[in-house]
Amino acid sequence: MEQRQETGGPDGRQRVSRTAAERPENSSVLLVPSLVFIALVVAAVGSLGAPLITSVATTLHVSLASAQWTLTITLLTGAIATPVLGRLGAGPHRRGTILVTLGVVVAGSVLTALPLPFAWLLVGRAAQGVGLGLTALMMGVARDHLPEDRAVSTIALVSVASTIGIGVGYPLAGLLTELGGLRAAYGLGVVVTAVALVAALRSMPVPPEGRSARVDVPGALLLAAGLLLVLLLASETSLWNRHLGLAVALAVVAVLLLGVWTAYERHAKAPLVDVRLIRHPAVAGANAAMFVGGIGMYLLVTLITRYAQTPHGAGYGFGLSTFVAGLVLVPFSLMGFVSGKLTPRLRDRIGGPALLAATAIVVLGAFALFAVARSNLTAVLVSMAILGFGVGSFSAAMPAVILAVTPKSETSSAMSFNQVVRSVGFSIGSAVGGLMLAAGTPAGELFPTDDAYTSAACIGMAAMAVTAITCITLARRPGPRNDTGTTPGARRPEDHAGSGHR
Missing domain, CATH: 1.20.1250.20 (MFS general substrate transporter like domains)
Structure with missing residues (x-):
């Protein structure tokens, strides 16, 4: 049962105000579809880079290796943003974190759709990658604000949506590229992310009270550096073919950074990850x-x-x-x-x-x-x-x-x-x-x-x-x-x- 608080108005009469946990009835109805839709959208938009690599190279006159970064940079920013957003999502500012993140994704989508130089396309793709960290927050919302049995099934659907979104983005991107060119395909991201932002505005509840809002900045930097090297080595396969010694050295550094991060997190007062x-x-x-x-x-x-x-x-x-x-x-x-x-x-x-x-x-x-x-x-x-x-x-x-x-x-x-x-x-x-x-x-x-x-x-x-x-x-x-x-x-x-x- 939702809780209301009686407050006194200036005229001496008692007024009823909503508590942080209360939501309008229509937002409650929209919550589950919104959680699944947002997870699907960020996954589909993140995967847009893969089928468009060749089109980026030919349209913007860059090498295939450079065009590959339209996918790589999205994975990098997503991996770095995910644990940070996960910690922010565990605190009292989860709703604001979701809305701001979706705003960043929408802005990035606009940059990818505009006829700007290649560097701006990379900036836009990096901003879109931040949205990949929202999936875990959708799961947190479901677990906090839905009955246990419904929360379990919703979390499962959110997880599935974040995976099958890859399959949704590929054919749509290919079709739009054939019909309207590269920018039309990226324009799809603008539309769906804007809809996702509106859905979040209408449905996302505020989190329960009593949560910590502290973010472990040193831990975030250590993890980001380690993941950056891991994903760079995974994405840039030419390093292993042409510069094996450098690739091995970077792999060793990545392992050391992640080891230091693990040791640091064990003693941190407010760890990024428990x-x-x-x-x-x-x-x-x-x-x-x-x-x-x-x-x-x-x-x-x-x-x-x-x-x-x-x-x-x-x-x-x-x-x-x-x-x-x-x-x-x-x-x-x-x-x-x-x-x-x-x-x-x-x-x-x-x-x-x-x-x-x-x-x-x-x-x-x-x-x-x-x-x-x-x-x-x-x-x-x-x-x-x-x-x-x-x-x-x-x-x-x-x-x-x-x-x-x-x-x-x-x-x-x-x-x-x-x-x-x-x-x-x-x-x-x-x-x-x-x-x-x-x-x-x-x-x-x-x-x-x-x-x-x-x-x-x-x-x-x-x-x-x-x-x-x-x-x-x-x-x-x-x-x-x-x-x-x-x-x-x-x-x-x-x-x-x-x-x-x-």
Whole structure:
């Protein structure tokens, strides 16, 4: 029941004022659709860079390596912004943080759509990448302001939306590029992000009282520096081919920075991420599965889209245009949404960790089908559909495993770390695909051999096997208990005070 406070007016009569937890009825109705829509939009806008790399190079007369930065810079700013936004989202300024972040994304979208020089396009793409950190905040809002059963299903949908948004952005970007050119494709981002901002204005509630607003600035800088190097090494695969010594040195520095960050966070009074929480066996196992699984999942997306666009002259492939190749991702998105809806029921029956293991095996099956039957377009589409089903179910099951041992007040922070792990895994998966195909390209040729795809698919199957084993190990552990010694369904005293249902 919502709480009202009686206050005295200047005329001596009692007036009723809304408390921070109360929202208009229409905003309550809009809350769940808005949370899912915002997660879908920021994911779709973030993925716009991938199908437009060639168009950027030809339209703005820059090299393909330079055009690649329209995707790289988005991933970099997203990974850096995610833990910071996660901590801000755990405090009393979550609504303002969401609105300001969406405002930044809208401004960035405008910069990408205007006919400005390439440097401004990069600035716009960087601003759009900040929005990738909003997914964890959407989960925090759901957990604070919805009944428990509805919150669980909504968080699962938000997680799925943040993944299948990749498949939504690809075909739309390709179609708009063919119809109206590069800027028309980026113009899509302006429209959908503006709608997302309006939806947030209408529906986002203020968070419960009693939350800390402090942000660990030194911790944020250390983590940002480490992630910057990790994602740079994952995105710039040419470093490993041409400057192996420099790449190894940067990798060592990245590991050192992340090690220092971990040690610092353990003793910080207001840590950016609660390291004690992410060291919990259930959370650590889930994040490890997300990292390795993310590598495998995005590797297959990379392989299929590259294979579909390879011209017949290479001896394989289908020679699809950017738009038609983007349509190959439609089965991915559709089956991802279907599996996301089914996952809560399956999770109730077999448990989250066991479901994660099962979906990892499903993705392994998609790799196997692609490895042996990719010469037929139908088989490739089926592989993509199976991948979408597995990825959607994996994404929907993951939050429940982590949140079962996470205090409500730490939802945004815990899930933001998981989102960072996922982003790094996706980036490394894309890099592994590029490196494997580059290694399988004969000297003087433009395209890799068909066998290079088989080798890369085998790497992906190995990654998913490791993911499945990790999840099976996690499933065999005793039922999780959170850091307060209570069972997953129990609440801490402060969670009662700030539940949003008063």
